[in-house]
Amino acid sequence: KAGVTQTPRYLIKTRGQQVTLSCSPISGHRSVSWYQQTPGQGLQFLFEYFSETQRNKGNFPGRFSGRQFSNSRSEMNVSTLELGDSALYLCASRPLAEDYEQYFGPGTRLTVT
């Protein structure tokens, strides 16, 4: 079975722009979570989607949003990028919403200049 895939792997954007990151979960997995990883703040939970519905949300500003499609693929969007948004964005999938074991993708490295 293929693992979680994230595209693109690397991205460079300018302050004020917006960006969309994509995550394809493991086949059959219906829950997708997103995390931001930075040297200063560590790994922080962004949000989680199951069956196209956002179930949990972390403490991030409204500039961070996401969605999930009927095929379980998920996208996250960051609008009006700030320098502090530079991070590794990780996506994780799990089979069902109540499953506690999740599988991570390789991440998208976003650099904001």
Add this chain to the structure above:
Amino acid sequence: AQSVTQPDIHITVSEGASLELRCNYSYGATPYLFWYVQSPGQGLQLLLKYFSGDTLVQGIKGFEAEFKRSQSSFNLRKPSVHWSDAAEYFCAVEANAGKSTFGDGTTLTVKP
């Protein structure tokens, strides 16, 4: 709210030596606990997990961890470290499925 503390930011061990990485958690009920490993530029790989039952859990790559409720700890151990174990290790707790809280990580350096 749950929290995770990894007291050691950086640990250096010699190849072949034993390893113990510490993790303390704060959570009201019985938590779901995890250890992950991350190599540079990579995502997280699950090493092992504790949900319930036997407090000593075995994972991949020869790692094990022991859950101690009285100490709110979930320390990771390996009897003999290999150079390929050099990486960053994260302990995590999950109270709500889909939302993990991670420690700040411990970077492991392995000396030849």
